Amino acid sequence: HARSLVLEQSDDTLAYFALRDDKQHFVTASGLVAYQVLAGVCLVSPDPIGSAPLEVWREFRNFAEKQGWPVAVLAASHEWSQVYTSEGLTSLYLGDEAIVDVESFTLDGRENRALRQAVNRMQRYGYTVDIVKSGQLGSETRASLRDVALESRLGDAERGFAMSLGRIASSRDAEVLIAICRDIDGEICGFC
16 A cells, blocks of 8 residues: 555655655555654654645654654655644754756766766776666576675665665565666676
């Protein structure tokens, strides 16, 4: 049910993170709030999803209050941060989501000089990037991605409440795009 709400009733680019394995879902007829309770604090992320997200948010706040949980929200949109502050939460700016329009993006121009140089340097070193759907990956590639993740995290545990799914190249996420970077020998050295 959470998956269908995310896919059908949200245009928020962060909504898919509501489907992380470690999140619980508060679901009503009008939507859902994804959350996890950590050290007694109810951490919500992303913003509420559904046909009436403000309604589900208010119902969720009542639920959290009955549980005795203070509520914090991670990765709030500008619109929702105004709702949260109007309800007594304090807003703390942590940064912006970067969205690139791939149809019009170019490395040309002075403003992209540093990025262009970095791209050219990586090409000279023999690195390549392929963008593929998770559902198109073979078992060997999936295993390599897991190995890279383990190495980069210095172990199996994900730290924090990251903007990741908590799973890598899962069949549940067949349509998710993965950018895979390979070194000059064709070995996977990074992915997003």
